[in-house]
Amino acid sequence: MSNTTEISDLRREYVAQGLHRDEMQADPLNQFERWMQAALQAHPDDATSMTLATADAEGWPAARIVLLKGYDADGFSWFTDFRSDKGQQLAQNPKAELMFYWRGLERQVRIRGRVEQLPFSEGETYFHRRPRGSQLSAAASTQSHPVDHRATLEQRVIELDEAHAGRDIPCPQTWGGYRLRAQQIEFWQGRENRLHDRFRYTLTDQGWQLERLQP
CATH class of the missing domain: 2.30.110.10 (Electron Transport, Fmn-binding Protein; Chain A)
Incomplete structure (x- = not known):
């Protein structure tokens, strides 16, 4: 090299x-x-x-x-x-x-x-105790597993946020x-x-x- x-x-x-x-x-x-x-x-x-x-x-x-x-x-x-x-x-x-x-x-x-x-x-x-965005990312992602596109993850986050609007995100x-x-x-x-x-x-x-x- x-x-x-x-x-x-x-x-x-x-x-x-x-x-x-x-x-x-x-x-x-x-x-x-x-x-x-x-x-x-x-x-x-x-x-x-x-x-x-x-x-x-x-x-x-x-x-x-x-x-x-x-x-x-x-x-x-x-x-x-x-x-x-x-x-x-x-x-x-x-x-x-x-x-x-x-x-x-x-x-x-x-x-x-x-x-x-x-x-x-x-x-x-x-x-x-984590910021809501971090909670959403953790709950929406199956860490280390393959995904077809980033847009898939982003859509999961949007849907999860909407499903729990005004409420806490449940800890998986x-x-x-x-x-x-x-x-x-x-x-x-x-x-x-x-x-x-x-x-x-x-x-x-x-x-x-x-x-x-x-x-």
């Missing part, structure tokens, strides 16, 4: 302050909260964007960007159509990894664990939330000369264990 050499020659340097073990919190959720708040201050529009990596029963991987909608001691949550590719893959293999990349801070966080569906009531509550039973219960959380800080700082928390019977990883 004509641009291979040009791409391989691209470089960037990492100049952020280092990450030291004595600065790491005993609980990774507290560490994540610190980094999330810094990301929200630096880039509020993108701070909650995360890559969700799943795999189907045959092991084929898939990754896409979704938005974090909540996190606490129970896990990290997001919302989607259960009939989507990710929904089908999670039904076959309820293990996943989340990855945040905050470029301006030169930081990454990877979170691995098992995934479970949230109660329908939680999805319904969040669904009705096929739409709701997932929660990933973390078993491993890694914090990555870019450093000079690619000698990056990496710390990984692993959940054991004795609680969270922290170790430094080589870059």
